[in-house]
Amino acid sequence: MRTIHDPFSGLAVFLAVAESGGFTPASAHLGVSPAAISQAVKALEAKLGVALFVRTTRHVRLTEAGTALLSRVKSAATDIAEAVDAAGSAQDEPSGFLRLTVPRMAVPLFVDAVVPALRREHPKIRIEIAVEDAAVDLLGRGFDAGVRIGEYVELDMIGVRLTRDIMWSVVGSPSYLATHGLPQSPEDLAAHENIRYRFPTSGAIYRWEFERNGRSLSVDPPGSLVVNDGALLVSLAASGLGLSYVADIAVETELRAGLLVGVLQPYLPTTPGLFLYFPRRAQNQPKLRALIDIARKVCRV
Template identity: 70%
Template sequence: MSPPDPFTGLSAFLAVAEAGGFTGAAARLGVSPAAVSQAVKALEARLGTLLFVRTTRRVGLTEAGAALLARVGPATAEIASAIEAAGAMGSVPTGLLRLTVPRMAVPLVVEPVVAALRRSHPRIAVEIAVDDATVDVTARGYDAGIRIGEYVERDMVAVRLTRDIAWSVVGSPAYLDARGRPERPEDLTRHEAIRYRFPASGAIYRWEFERDGRALTVDPPGSLIVNDGDLLFSFARAGLGLSYVADIAVAAELASGELEQVLQPFLPRTPGLFLYFPRRAQDQPKLRAFIDVARAVLRKRSP
């Protein structure tokens, strides 16, 4: 009897781990939830250990499942990349391009670039996952991600997409007329801040400033806490308080006068948005096509 195929059941396992459940995994694989469940159970039986903890509300990885994902996820991504690269040599760019992006990048980069990519390379399918948390693209099976430069891991290839970011404290003219315009970071203690909670860590962001060449952080008071950048903008526009945001994300609101900047002499600049990906992925035709289109489109949109 020939030994069992070691890859049997792995696609179902990876899909459930990525989707967080059997229904989502089934939709992604194009099969029934029962088929996915059967494949995972067969894999667990073959390994002699449970890979998932199943409850009525969620499906989570066991310790064994997490250990398997940590090793198989990157290996599977490498295999898929190698197969796709081999098949695409000498042909037009094709295949599924999976990207993880923060919400801020959607109007600035994703919408214009993907629209142009689909027109010029219709054989490239695109899947976009919007997530403000830091994502390990290799472990999660993404081809590439977009993040602010300072959050890109150093072992990744990084391609600049936007200019540097000048951070801004913004509020509506109505709010600032009523509450006054802060002149120093310490003045924020007398204002209402719209605060941001990091999705992954759960920590609340402390506003960063610079004075006399030194870094300064302030944790301003505020009764509104969000984990979504769009809400920072919309609540500030509504006059509910001050928000700490990237200037490129609110350029239209600043130009129209809906929002006004304060404390500009104290605010830092940081690297802008970058596309990042593992070095092994840089020769994929679909990724090269995205980079070429992004450069062409964003060069025209840059001020």
């Protein structure tokens, strides 16, 4: 009997290791042992005659050949996965694996509200959620959909509104403001301790945006605390360590409880709110349609 040649053998494991950055996280993602992952990668490397990964005791990284292979097969793998999902679209109950990327501010607004409802109504859908504030290449990272502030959603994506527009806020604790006083204009921030945000991807420090007489004003305030996590901007400000520039929807609870106080409101801009976004060609997948329907029902924007 002639042996059947399978050109896809080992590619799923290769993609899992390349995307997760290691054998252990890949094994958790695929539900097999790290030893099985290692064995599958070695078999693929032997079949291709090249090393795909450089392995050390601490890190696993792609070789030049591995990088080239990833760039060729990633988009094809996405197409295949979408084709398989489409083939099952006639079934009554949506199913499959749904990978989502969500910024930290959207956890209480989206994850805590939408995901439980989705699980209750469609238990056959398996969900993985990556919480990260950095900009994300959905297709390149293998995500089905993401949640981001509207102005950061790529133009070639479809967006579904989840929240009202966002008003940006400068907030501080009552104790901090009692000690240092309330700034009356953006220029007054130069005399305050400001908690600044560094973009995880670019490494740039975020400049605080204001409006005056219909014109935009960008300020880079001084501060000895820099973070790359939105939740820390809120918690550190609530601890009295300085002023933070945050979205109002991220501090509603703290403002109501009196843990934080908003300042400089006349100068603060409004921007599009949070959106669920996804590639146009993926919108008819049953698992994604189920997520969209639940999100619209729960968020009611």
